[in-house]
Amino acid sequence: MTPGGIITALIVGLIIGALGRLVVPGRQNIPLWLTLVIGVVxxxxxxxxxxxxxxxxxxxxxxxxxxxxxxxxxxxGVALAVGFAGRGRRSVTR
Known part of the structure; x- marks a missing residue:
């Protein structure tokens, strides 16, 4: 793959990841790089x-x-990432 192809894949992946993130309701506490990876995949x-x-x-x-x-x-992919990221961050309220 050429450098231009890699850059294009990253841009398209970021756009696809952002659109996928917009479709999932609620707040997503995942980093931008993970959105990019999910979008590219x-x-x-x-x-x-x-x-x-x-x-x-x-x-x-x-x-x-x-x-x-x-x-x-x-x-x-975003919904799965949010689900897995949220598992370790749950706190018990009393």
């Missing part, structure tokens, strides 16, 4: 699923089904 997995499903090739145009799939995967 969701974008890669979503693209792979779209290719396997046969709807990834749009001749240079945005395929909204692929984008929606990536956002849903990012939202699931």
């Amino acid at each position: 969701a974008a890669l997995i979503g693209s792979a699923i779209a290719r396997a499903g046969g709807f990834a090739d749009t001749d240079g145009w945005i395929d909204w089904r692929e984008l929606l799939l990536q956002i849903v995967l990012a939202a699931v």
Whole structure:
């Protein structure tokens, strides 16, 4: 992968991660770098699923089904990350 491709993947991952974070209700106490990682992974997995499903090739145009799939995967990833991050921070109130 070229340096330009890496930078593009990071930018797309950040956008997908941020959109996924917006879909999840409530406050998410996860760092920005984790949102970026979740977004990049969701974008890669979503693209792979779209290719396997046969709807990834749009001749240079945005395929909204692929984008929606990536956002849903990012939202699931953010929700899982928030769930795992919240487990160790619970305090007992008396």
